[in-house]
Amino acid sequence: AKADGRGTYGVFEPEMGIAVRERHGVERDLECALARDEFHLVYQKQVAADGGALLGFEALLRWTHPERGRVPPDLFIPVAEERGTISAIGMWVLRTACREAAGWEAPLRVAVNVSAVQVHDPAFAAQVLAVLLETGLPAARLELEITETALIRNFDRAVATLRQLKTLGVGIAMDDFGTGYSSLANLRAFPFDRIKIDQSFVRNVDTNAQTAAIVRAVLGLGSGLGLPVVAEGVETPEELAFLKAAGCAEVQGYLFGRPAPLNPHETGIVPKADP
Ligand code: C2E
Ligand code: CA
Ligand code: CA
């Protein structure tokens, strides 16, 4: 990862799975993808570990390229961050997720991923407020998922942005906890409402003693700080059983549903009828 002179952030390395030649194509096509309406959102359930009650959905971005087909977000988001296109794309994601969630009959929360570039834009909190007013979504139903790596680039700026968001009443989740530049100091410095344990710690938590110890420690941390913990990437009943027994409040993963376009019949989330 590097911060370059233009104030944009890059986390691209060729070994991350995209050849340099490929990358130029992706860069060029990303610029037009919004205008060509090639993005859509899918949603993944977040449920109570105990009892399975539906608590909300995480919105995840999908890009269908006319020739390449599905381009995975892990591949194009780092490119969009480096090129600065993530600002416009991120606003589209926020506006679309808030508009769709405002139409759900059940007042569930919607979690939206936010990139470092957005957090470091001094106008970001004002843009979030404008989207809430425009879509009519109550602030308390929006949660922004932010990685620690996104915060440390410009600590003071990030603290200011998160405090502004907090004032609006928007929830803030620390995403991918335990990976990257994790530091316990970040939990104290930033006004988080929730911790998301990265899926690399959830994988085999029921069979790997070291992983289990780390997850128990994170759950202890969450309970001590009064922050609910979400375990992501839960795939098996055994992983769920471990997490439940260890006191994890919320879970998300293929076991409960893959990210998918919202289908009212499947989710019970009936869109409001058009007036
Ligand atoms: P993330 O925020 O950590 O999202 C979780 C990823 O794990 C998603 O991948 C999701 O589909 C996947 N996942 C969920 N449950 C399971 C499971 O049980 N097993 C496994 N193996 N995977 C599971 P996805 O949708 O490919 O997104 C990858 C990353 O791209 C996200 O990681 C996030 O960092 C980024 N991303 C996605 N949408 C957006 C967006 O709208 N804005 C920004 N800035 N980043 C986004
Ligand atoms: Ca996330
Ligand atoms: Ca995550």
Ligand code: CA
């Ligand atoms: Ca991630």
